[in-house]
Amino acid sequence: xxxxxxxxxxxxxxxxxxxxxxxxxxxxxxxxxxxxxxxxxxxxxxxxxxxxxxxxxxxxxxxxxxxxxxxxxxxxxxxxxxxxxxxxxxxxxxxxxxxxxxxxxxxxxxxxxxxxxxxxxxxxxxxxxxxxxxxxxxxxxxxxxxxxxxxxxxxxxxxxxxxxxxxxxxxxxxxxxxxxxxxxxxxxxxxxxxxxxxxxxxxxxxxxxxxxxxxxxxxxxxxxxxxxxxxxxxxxxxxxxxxxxxxxxxxxxxxxxxxxxxxxxxxxxxxxxxxxxxxxxxxxxxxxxxxxxxxxxxxxxxxxxxxxxxxxxxxxxxx
Numbered sequence: 001x002x003x004x005x006x007x008x009x010x011x012x013x014x015x016x017x018x019x020x021x022x023x024x025x026x027x028x029x030x031x032x033x034x035x036x037x038x039x040x041x042x043x044x045x046x047x048x049x050x051x052x053x054x055x056x057x058x059x060x061x062x063x064x065x066x067x068x069x070x071x072x073x074x075x076x077x078x079x080x081x082x083x084x085x086x087x088x089x090x091x092x093x094x095x096x097x098x099x100x101x102x103x104x105x106x107x108x109x110x111x112x113x114x115x116x117x118x119x120x121x122x123x124x125x126x127x128x129x130x131x132x133x134x135x136x137x138x139x140x141x142x143x144x145x146x147x148x149x150x151x152x153x154x155x156x157x158x159x160x161x162x163x164x165x166x167x168x169x170x171x172x173x174x175x176x177x178x179x180x181x182x183x184x185x186x187x188x189x190x191x192x193x194x195x196x197x198x199x200x201x202x203x204x205x206x207x208x209x210x211x212x213x214x215x216x217x218x219x220x221x222x223x224x225x226x227x228x229x230x231x232x233x234x235x236x237x238x239x240x241x242x243x244x245x246x247x248x249x250x251x252x253x254x255x256x257x258x259x260x261x262x263x264x265x266x267x268x269x270x271x272x273x274x275x276x277x278x279x280x281x282x283x284x285x286x287x288x289x290x291x292x293x294x295x296x297x298x299x300x301x302x303x304x305x306x307x308x309x310x311x312x313x314x315x316x317x318x319x
Contacts (some may be wrong), residue, residue, distance in 0.1 A: 001197040006300050011211050012202035013293060020213025024056040030211035031038070031275065033315075037207055038106060039164050040270055041200040044193050045109050046173035049123050063121045063258070064128060066248040070262035071129060072101040072136060074240050078233065083144060087225045091280070094145065095287025096226055098274055100233060101140045102133040105165070106262035107201060111264070111299040115306045117256035127166050133266065134162065157272045165269060206295065208268060215282070223290045230294040237263040238302070242309055256311045263302065267292040280305055 020027060029063035036052055058064075077102050086093050105126040113119045176193070179186030216223065241262035267288050274285035 005110075005198045005201070005305070008198055008202050009296055010300075012206040013296060016206040016209030017154055017213050024214030027211045027214040030207050031040075033207050034211065034268065034271065035146045035161070035164050036205070037200060039169050041167065041197070041204055042106055042165055043169035043172050044197050044200060045106070046170050047125065047176055047190060047193055048103050048197075049120050051174045051177055055124075060121055060124070060254075061220060061255050062248050063118075063250060064125055065260050065262050066244050066254075066258050067103075067129065068132065068239055069248075070237075070244045070258055074131060074244060075103070075237070076101060076140060078236055078240065080144075082229050082232065086220065086229065089222060089283070090145050090219070091283040092222050092226060092287055094141070094277070094281060095274060095284030096229065097141060097144055098137075098284065099265050099267050099288045101137060102127045103261055103264035103267050106266075106268055107204075107299075108260050108264040110197070110201060111303060112257050112260040114303045115236070115256055115260070116253060116312065117260055117306070118253035119257075121254055121255050122261060125295075127162075127170075129261070130162055130166055130269070131148040134159070155274060157232050160228045161269045161272065161290055164248055204268065205292070208271065208289060208292060212286055215286050223286055223288060226290060227294055230291050231298070232300040234295070234302075238305065238309060252310055252312055257308050259306050259310065260302065264295060264299070265291060267295065280311045 040230050079097070081096075081140055083093070087095055109119050109122050109126075112122055176186065182188040238259060241259035242255070244262065245258045248258075250258060271285060274288045277284050
C-alpha cells in the first residue's frame with residue numbers, strides 16, 4: 001500500500017464522493033468521525049519520529065523562521081493578490097480565506113516525505129504552525145473582510161483541534177515510544193501502528209469527501225468558480241517556497257519541506273470552523289473541501305516536480 005499510496009488516496013476520494021452521492025444521509029454522522037480519524041493519523045505520524053529527534057528539531061531556528069515567513073507573510077500576500085478576483089459571495093470568500101490562510105499540519109508530512117523533504121523538521125514545526133494560525137487567523141479575516149465576519153470565527157474549534165490533533169496524539173506517541181524502548185510488546189505495537197499510515201490517510205480523505213458531497217446541491221457553480229484559484233495557488237507557492245528556501249540557505253530536504261508547507265493548506269482542521277458558521281455561510285464548508293480535492297491532486301504533481309525544482313545534488317539551496 002505504501003508503494004501505491006497516491007493511487008490509494010485518489011481511490012479513497014472517489015469512493016467518498018460516491019458514498020456521499022448514493023447515501024447523503026450519512027453526511028452528519030461522518031462529520032463527527034473526521035477529528036478522531038485525523039487524530040489517529042497524526043498519532044501514527046508522530047510515532048515514526050523519536051521524541052529526541054523531534055525536540056532537537058525545535059532548535060532549528062532557520063527552518064522554523066522560513067516556515068513562519070512562507071506561511072504567514074508570503075501566503076497572505078499571494079492570497080491578497082487573488083482576493084479581488086474571487087466571486088463576490090461572502091460564503092465563498094470566507095471559505096477560501098479559511099483554507100488558504102492556514103498551513104497544513106497533517107498530510108503535508110506524508111507528501112513531503114515522498115518527495116524527499118524533511119519530515120522530522122515539519123513534525124517539529126506542527127505545534128508552532130497550528131498555534132500561530134489560531135492566533136493570526138482572526139486578524140487576517142478582519143483585514144480581508146472586516147470585523148463582522150472576523151468575529152464569527154470562534155477560537156474554540158481551534159483549541160479543540162490543537163488538543164485532539166496535536167497534544168493528545170503527540171503524548172500518546174511518546175508514551176508508546178517509551179514502552180517500545182522497554183521490551184518486545186511495545187515494539188510489536190509500534191510496528192503494527194506504523195503499518196496503518198496509508199489506510200488512515202485514505203479513511204480520512206474518504207470520510208471528509210463523503211461528509212460534504214451531499215451539501216453540494218445548488219453550490220456546484222460556486223465551488224467550480226474557486227477551483228482555478230486553488231490551482232493557481234499551488235503553482236505560485238511552488239516557486240515562492242523555493243525562493244524562501246534560497247533566502248534562508250536551507251539544505252535540500254529542508255528546502256523541499258518549506259515548498260510543501262507553503263503550498264499545503266489546513267483544510268481538514270479548519271473544516272469544523274467552516275461547519276460552525278451560520279447557515280447563510282454554509283457554502284464555505286464545501287469550498288474548503290473542494291480545496292482538499294484540488295490539493296491532493298496537486299500533491300501528486302508536487303511529489304514529482306519538487307525534487308526537480310530543488311534537486312538533490314545542489315547540497316544547499318542558496319542564491
